[in-house]
Amino acid sequence: MITVNKLFFGYTKEVFIKDISFMVNKGEIFGFLGPSGAGKSTLQKILIGMLKGYSGSVTVNGLEVRRHGNAFYENIGIDFEFPTLYEKLTARQNLKFFSSLYSKETGNVDRLLGTVGLLPDADKRVSDFSKGMKSRLNFIKALVHDPDILFLDEPTGGLDPTNSHVMKQLILAEKARGKTIILTTHNMQDAHELCDRVAFIVEGRLKALDTPHNLIMKKSAAKIEYTYTENGMEKNGECEINATAADRLLNSLIKQNRILTIHSKEQTLGDVFMDITGRRLT
């Protein structure tokens, strides 16, 4: 669906995006994960044809993005990081207006408002909407023309846990409808929950690319953490889960029945990101 090969790009003469190659398959959720300023939004803007001065190749639906005409936008939906809505118009007027920009006969405004629970607020001005409502409206704005590919830039950015959960469910529902989704995030939890595959982006470079599960399994062993008492004091110990037999302290504590607590701890995607890139996500 999308092929990126040896991509380089700079806003100035200095090259910022350096030698990035990857492919996105039809029907998958593909994530760019990286800290602020890593180049995630820049990459997305190249994929949607907003930044054309790149070198290398970027094809979407088999055609080089640089050469796509306006018809390209009939097939892709874009949810920018910050809502781009007309505040003085109502939710329904916004969607009707944006629908009118496409040649496809859409007519699914009410259905879309319903899917995000905004039907009761359809005739309220957007200026009276909360942040969560605006995010949901901005999201369905990207869907009015029923595109095959969705580009979402930090879709849960700035949302509280409840709204963030709602947004993730909406994204998964679009995947279930067969859409291909490219999203950027600096949130490891979102990347883990949503993405089939994740690209780690740091300073304009791609540092790793795999499923969240494989990234975690490949890089870092899970650990066991335990507590025990010694001379009346509580103490902590830890060892890698695949090296418990070699941990003499742990084995003797078990034989003496001195373990107070014990649990295994999986590495998070954020731990792995730190391991691979040497950078934190925030």
Ligand SMILES: Nc1ncnc2c1ncn2[C@@H]1O[C@H](COP(=O)(O)OP(=O)(O)O)[C@@H](O)[C@H]1O
């Ligand atoms: N229009 C622009 N002109 C010049 N530099 C820009 C522009 N947009 C972004 N940048 C710079 O490019 C870098 C990457 O930005 P961005 O792609 O927005 O990162 P991310 O989305 O990962 O936070 C940052 O250093 C940013 O300041």
Ligand SMILES: [Mg+2]
């Ligand atoms: Mg960004």
